[in-house]
Amino acid sequence: MAARTVSSRRQLYSFFLADDLMSSKRKKKSQDNGGGTCRIESNVDDFLEDDEEGSHEPASAAAAAAAPDVRARTRTAVANVTVGDADALDCGVCFLALRPPIFQCEVGHVVCSACRDKLEATGNGVCHVCGVATHGYRRCHAMEQLLDCIRVPCSYSAHGCDTMPPYHGQESHRQVCRHAPCHCPGESCGFVGSTAALLDHFAGAHNWPCTTKVRARETFSIRLHVGFNFFLLQDNGRSDGEQAFPVPRLFLMNVTRERLGRAISVLCIHPHASTTTAANGAQELSLTQCELVFSLYGDRSLCHSYYQSSVFKVLCTDLSNGLPNPEGCFQFFVPNAVLGDGDDRNSIQIKVRIIN
Numbered sequence: 001m002a003a004r005t006v007s008s009r010r011q012l013y014s015f016f017l018a019d020d021l022m023s024s025k026r027k028k029k030s031q032d033n034g035g036g037t038c039r040i041e042s043n044v045d046d047f048l049e050d051d052e053e054g055s056h057e058p059a060s061a062a063a064a065a066a067a068p069d070v071r072a073r074t075r076t077a078v079a080n081v082t083v084g085d086a087d088a089l090d091c092g093v094c095f096l097a098l099r100p101p102i103f104q105c106e107v108g109h110v111v112c113s114a115c116r117d118k119l120e121a122t123g124n125g126v127c128h129v130c131g132v133a134t135h136g137y138r139r140c141h142a143m144e145q146l147l148d149c150i151r152v153p154c155s156y157s158a159h160g161c162d163t164m165p166p167y168h169g170q171e172s173h174r175q176v177c178r179h180a181p182c183h184c185p186g187e188s189c190g191f192v193g194s195t196a197a198l199l200d201h202f203a204g205a206h207n208w209p210c211t212t213k214v215r216a217r218e219t220f221s222i223r224l225h226v227g228f229n230f231f232l233l234q235d236n237g238r239s240d241g242e243q244a245f246p247v248p249r250l251f252l253m254n255v256t257r258e259r260l261g262r263a264i265s266v267l268c269i270h271p272h273a274s275t276t277t278a279a280n281g282a283q284e285l286s287l288t289q290c291e292l293v294f295s296l297y298g299d300r301s302l303c304h305s306y307y308q309s310s311v312f313k314v315l316c317t318d319l320s321n322g323l324p325n326p327e328g329c330f331q332f333f334v335p336n337a338v339l340g341d342g343d344d345r346n347s348i349q350i351k352v353r354i355i356n
Helices: 002-030 044-054 061-079 113-121 141-149 167-174 195-205 342-346
Strands: 037-040 102-104 110-112 210-215 220-225 227-234 249-258 261-269 289-297 305-313 315-317 331-335 347-354
Touching: 102 113, 102 141, 110 113, 195 210, 195 227, 195 249, 210 220, 220 227, 220 249, 249 347, 261 289, 261 347, 289 331, 305 331
Parallel strands: 210 227, 261 315
Antiparallel strands: 102 110, 220 347, 227 249, 249 261, 261 331, 289 305, 289 347
16 A cells, blocks of 8 residues: 555656646746756655655555656656746845745745845835735745755856856856866967866967976976966965865966066966955965065176065956056066076076965
8 A cells, every 4th residue: 555655646746747847848938038947956756765764564566666767757857947037046125046044924925134134124124025024034944945956057167167056156156166267368369268278278289388286385496488487386275274275376477578688477367366265265366475586696797696586466367358567567577687698598597486
């Protein structure tokens, strides 16, 4: 008897899910503006398993054989769901994505926690839809569970991100996504990709010198050539073991010829140059500091010994607007008198340290 009951319930669940899907498709066709495609992870299977565990009578062999097929069809049905009206997932007051905690009035109209507090703080304090007093608002756990199950593709999926963040968490994920794109600084080059893809592009397509395995807060020596030079910083992390910057920092050292010497400017190529990741305690990109040291000891025609050191802030950019104006960046200047002759003037041996 228990086996037939469970099997019947499985058929009912499958029927209602299929019916809901057909209704959603018909609604979508009848609307002029389509909604976004979402992936919904359902807990129907867990509910069914709990139902089976609650039954003390053994299921028949036929019911047990049919169960995997029903469960497979159920999962297939809920794996591809189209939300016909994405506004239903947003707060009706601030129009931002609903996120827990969510509150509803006595009638069932939902708002986010911040808007609930604002409505209660107003003089009349009533629901924005039906006018019911907001002091009767209560948590809507069913809506919270539903929204946590709705997953959407990352906006940077085309650049290799396969993460499916919750609908209400897509913006938070976007701000720390490792696959967020940056632009190539080369003239007439339209390549766009993540910092890892960008580094491969620099070395393969442009043959620009690239250095990897550079550690933060450690001094390393590098020979810079006139033009673009790149190095990828390996984050040492913080004392608590967390990674200070979720996205690797790629640095551009641009060496230009000037009338009296060579000018060196440093840029941090980062997709989230205009955002911070305070959620995990990361430092602001604008606080990145760099130390450059150039020294010369030995007999030269005009200079016997020379030492120059500078610590400065590094400008961060995703290069979407091209290279920034050099006048807005700190320039480390090395005079011709200490560069030597011939091929020595085409490269500069310098020490670099990223302080934070």
